[in-house]
Amino acid sequence: SDGSGGRRFTLTAQEGASELIPGKQTPTWGVNGAFLGPTLRARRGDRVSVHFTNKLPETTTMHWHGMHLPAVNDGGPHQSVVPGAVWRPEWEIVQPASTLWYHPHPHGQTADHVSRGLAGMFILDDDASDGAGLPGRYGVDDIPLILQDREFNDDGSIELRNVSTLESFAGVGNIGVLGDTILVNGTYDPYLRVTTTLVRLRLMNGSNARVFNLGFTDNREFTLVALENGLVAKPVPLRRIQLAPAERAEVVVAVEPGERTVLRSFPPDIGVGFPTKRLDGGEDTFDMIELRADKRLTESPPVPDRLRGAPAPIELPDSPRVRRFRLSGTNINGKKMDMERIDEVCPAGRVEVWEVEGNADGVHSFHIHGLSFNVLQYAGNKPAAHLVGAKDTVYVPPGDMVRLAVALPDYTDEKKPYMFHCHQLRHEDQGMMGQFTVV
Ligand code: C2O
Ligand code: CU
Ligand code: CU
DSSP states (O other): OOSOOEEEEEEEEEEEEEOOSTTOOEEEEEESSSSBOOOEEEETTOEEEEEEEEOSSSOBOOEEETOOOOGGGSOSTTSOBOTTOEEOOEEEOOSOSEEEEEEOOOTTTHHHHHHTTOOEEEEEEOHHHHTTOOOOOBTTTEEEEEEEEEOBOTTSOBOOSSSSSGGGGOSSOOOOOOOSEEEETTEESOEEEEEESEEEEEEEEOOSSOOEEEEETTOOOEEEEEETTEEEEEEEEESOEEEOTTOEEEEEEEOOTTOEEEEEEEOOOOOOOTTHHHHTTTTOOEEEEEEEEEEEEEOOOOOOSSOTTOOOOOOOOSSOOEEEEEEETTEETTBOOOTTOOOEEEOTTOEEEEEEEEOTTOOEEEEETTOEEEEEEETTBOOOGGGOSOBSEEEEOBTSEEEEEEEOOSOOEEEEEEEEEESSHHHHHTTOEEEEEEO
C-alpha cells in the first residue's frame, strides 16, 4: 500500500547492436540491454534510489520525464554523467499513479541519444487508482507501447541527422529526422495477442519529432482513461487521439473473440500549411501495431463512468501570476538556452498561468519539468475533452496560444533549475529551452 517501501533500480546505459529491422544489424544504445530500457515501476510513497552507470562513449544524463522531484535529481542537462561515471539520485514518489518515462537530456545532444535507443517507461501506482477498476495486469491486459519512428540507412544504422528525408530540400519545417519505419517497444511490424475483452494500452509518443494521430483501422471507439500525469476523472470515448512527442495517453479498447484490428496513425492535424505540413509529417499514415484477439477471451469488468484516483483539477488563485513564452524558430522569447542563465524564478507550491504561443508555421510540443499542468484554453477555445486532465506536455497551436494552469513544485533550490522546452528534440537541442528555479 501507499507510503511504504524502497525501490532500487540499477541502470546501465550501454552500447549494443540489435536486429531492429529484418536482416540488418543496427548499432544501438540501450539501458540494461541493446535498445530502450526496462519498464520501471514504483508506488506513491516509495523511496526510489537509482544507481545509474554511463558505459557509453559520451557524456549523457538520465531524466525522469513527468516526475515530481527536487531539481537536483531531475536528470536534466545539469546532472551530467561522464563516461564511466555513476549517478545516484534518490527521491520520494509524491504524485498520483501515471505513465511517465525516462530518457537522456544532455545539453545539445538529446535527439542523438534518444534516437540511438535510450528511453523507457516509468509507471507509477497508488492505492486510489488500484481501485479504479481498470485493466491492470502488466503485459496481460495492461500494455506499455513506446511508439517511435526511425530512419534507417542502408547499412542498418539509425539516421541521426535529417539528410535522408524530404526535409533536406527546404529550410522550412526543420524539426529533425522523421523516419519512415515504425518501432513499437523497439519491435518492427508488431502485433499484440489479446486475451481479455478489454485491453489497456499505455501509449507513449517516444519519437523525436513525429506527431501521431492514433485510431483503429475499423474506426472503433476506445476510451481515454489517463493523460501524462494521471487518470482522467471521467473517461472519454474517442475514435482518434493525437500525441505529439513525449505526450502519453492511456486508452482502453474492447475486442471481440478472434478478431483483428490495427492501431494506425492517421495524418495528424499539426495546424500548419503546405509545405511545412508535408515536410513535418502532416500527410503521413502508419500502421503501428495489430491487435489479435484470442478465440476465447476472459471477460473484463466494464470501465467505470468515474475513475477513482484521478488528480484533482488545479485550482487557480484569484489573480494568478501570468508568464508568457513565445516559441519561434528555435528560441523561446527570442532567446536560446543558456546553461548559466535562469529565465524564471518561481514561488514554490504556487499556481500560475503560463501562456505558450507558437509561431505560425512552427511545430512545437511544450514540456515543463517537475510538475503537472492543466490546459485552461487552447487556441482561444475551451480545451477538447482529451486535453482535460493532468498533463506535462502539450502540442502548441501554431500561430496561436495555449493557456496552462501550472502547479509549481514544492521543492526549493536557488541554484539548480528545472527546464521548460520544446520536445521536438532537434528544437530543444538547438536552444528552444529555458530554465526556472523554484524558491
Ligand atoms: Cu522529456 Cu526535458 O524532457
Ligand atoms: Cu521532462
Ligand atoms: Cu519546437
